[in-house]
Amino acid sequence: MTASRKSMGLHLGVLVVLAALFFILPPYHTGNMARIMVLAIYAMGYNFLFGYTGLLSLGHALFFAAGMYGFGMTVTQLGLPVPVAFAFGILAAAVVSLVIGLLALRTSGVAFMIVTLMFAQAGYLTILYFGEYTRGDEGFVIKQAQRTVAGIDLTSEAGRYGAAFILFAICFLLLARLVQSPFGRTLIAIRENEERTRMLGYDATRLKLQAIVVSGAVSGMGGATYALLFGYVGATFATVQYSIFPLLWVLLGGAGTTVGPLIGVLFMFYLIDISSSYTDAYMLIAGVVLVLLTMFAPQGLAGELRKRVMPWLP
């Protein structure tokens, strides 16, 4: 079997398992899985930039929030149809990431981290400043009536799981394809050795900008999906914490692997969920496990798999 066939098999296999889980798991867990798939969209967007292109951003909450508010405000305040508002959310995130990219790409390394962090903070403050429209910290709810697409109620258990699954699957398959395309491979080259890539005739700056836009748009789609399926838009999602989460998920799951983001979100979600049912000091347990993982699986879970048994993992 060739590497690309194995990879295709793996990705379809993951999707089959996710689809089957809906029929196997009790409602509590299907609810969790829906949330995990949505957050995994965000994590995949982050991974495209961090894991594949090698750019560590500390400001992705801004893109997540751009998608979330871009969708949420247009659907509630302008009354746009859900698909249009949803597309607008993605577009908003793409535009924001383009602008941030143009500015932040003048820097690299630690400066890039700081600049993205600062822009995200500025975005957060902007949301608070325009509280009249954004409802600031308090946020706003998207009513059930506005969370229906083609007659399907996305607030129902099945509707929500189905929508999360479909949107996750689209991103999962498209990104898997993209990272194996010449474009994706050149981004990996930039991650490995940017100067060499430049000296092979590639416009590295332009490619990195494209990577930021793809990453921002996917992250924004995560934000729009979150608002659509869970019905709430709030400034918390634009805080630093939400910029750190995708970094943790991706590091745990395996940066620069297609399945890593899903694994990372799943792992961290249940780590906190399970440990908090035993003790109030669950953050301590989570912290210890995270430290152990970074010590013994520095490439993340999927990264270790790739190193040990599945070298073909894209």
Added chain:
Amino acid sequence: MATVNILHTSGLTKTYAGIKANTDVDFELAQGKITALIGPNGAGKSTFVGMVSGRIEATRGQVFFEGKDISKLPAHKRIQLGIAYTFQITSVFPGLTLHENVALAARRAFRGDEAAVDAKVRTVLTRVGLGERANQIAGDQSYGHQRLLEIAMGFAQDPKVFILDEPTQGLAESEVQDFIQLMKSLAGEVTILLIEHNMTVVMETADHITVLDQGMVLANGTPSEIHENAAVQAAYLGTTDAED
């Protein structure tokens, strides 16, 4: 017979915070020939080819390629025009396979035709003697093999001008011989600008030699002319062949 220059520079100068690495270098590169650029350590050879390829920004002066002034073009645009560059300090993609390293170099020219890229990669790797190792990781290779990989990445671009900065540095004697054969086999195919400390390689491969000393052109000529040149011998005093 009039030689055609594919590339030339005029008044190329680089100053690093007061240090004059290159001063008013006027240089000509004859099409289809192998030109060696030699000179003692610190003479400014790497700085010069850096400015030609666009990797290093010139303080002043111009670079002309196929008659056009390319001084203002960024490095990647110059490479796209057909100038390939190998680094003095090995620079490959350590985490990727040899095949992928070379594919990245070849891919630009084949615009999406992956089958053609694969074929090209196989040919080039075989040519430099790395065919068997295509699926191994570049970072795991010996120093000599990584140098050969760099050379392969240059060839894979089918460049018009190929700049090699000390390609044989650190190679075993047998590998140096293979390299000489490889250069000879390219005669006429590609224009080569070779920076080299190993005089055997220079004398056996070069059609023309330019000597750089203290950032300035000291001499120009055929290998035998340079060999006889008193000024060159003075510049090299104590630092000749024995060095490598």
